[in-house]
Amino acid sequence: MTSTEQYEQELKQSEIDHHTPTAGAMTGHIIANLLIHSLKISQAKLYAQGPAALFMAQYGDRWIAHEQVMFATLDRLLVNNGESIPTTTDQLKQFxxxxxxxxxxxxxxxxxxxxxxxxxxxQTLFITKAITLGQQSDWPELVDILTGLLTWIKDQVALAQRFLGHDLKTGLYTEEDDDDF
Structure with missing residues (x-):
């Protein structure tokens, strides 16, 4: 089979997995979100003004570094388990x-x-869904990694919400928003 045929087969399987959905497919969304979020953090570090600029100077690089490590870790875990990952800019934008x-x-x-x-x-919406799917498919290492990521993200949300003077849930997803997911 040629490389083009292999890739076409991967895309067909990915389409099926995303409509099922599977733990691997949901993790593909997480991977794409991590990369795009890292880019957005980089932009905010460069352009934010006022007190937020100081916050971003203190935490931005840490956020980017952690998200990049998680991106690479999840990529490797999926590939090592025979799952496909988003590998093109078009796929990252799609996912x-x-x-x-x-x-x-x-x-x-x-x-x-x-x-x-x-x-x-x-991101937490996709992570919690992938954790549930990982538990259902008996994929403990994925569940462990995603649980750690979820905990870290919640810590960052709490930290940044306090910095902005917001209550923890101000402006964030609520159960009433389920129709949007």
Whole structure:
């Protein structure tokens, strides 16, 4: 089988897995979200002004580093288990559920930070779903890694929400929003 045929087969299987969904497919969304979020953090580090610029200077690189490690860890775990991962820019754009807007770099620093918090919150929706699917498919190492990522994200949301003077759940997903997921 040629490399093109192998890739076409992978894309067909990926389409099936994303409509089922499977733990691997849901993790593909997480991988895409991590990469796009890392890019958004980088942008906020460069453009945020006011107190948020200080927050981003202190935490931005840590966030990016952690998300990059998780990106690589999840990629490796999926590949080592015979699962496909998003490998092209088109796939990353297709699988991410985070919104990008080049104009956002000109928004107030606190608004840029809050957008990153909401992105963290969006990621938790996919992570909790992948954890459930991982448990159902008896994939303990995936469940362990994703549980650690979920815990880390919740810590970052709490930290940033406190910095902004928000209650923990201000502006974040609630059960009433289920129709949006």
């Amino acid at each position: 991410t559920m985070l919104k990008e807007d080049g104009a956002s770099k000109y928004e107030a620093g606190n608004d840029q930070l809050f957008d990153l918090i909401k992105d963290f919150d969006t």
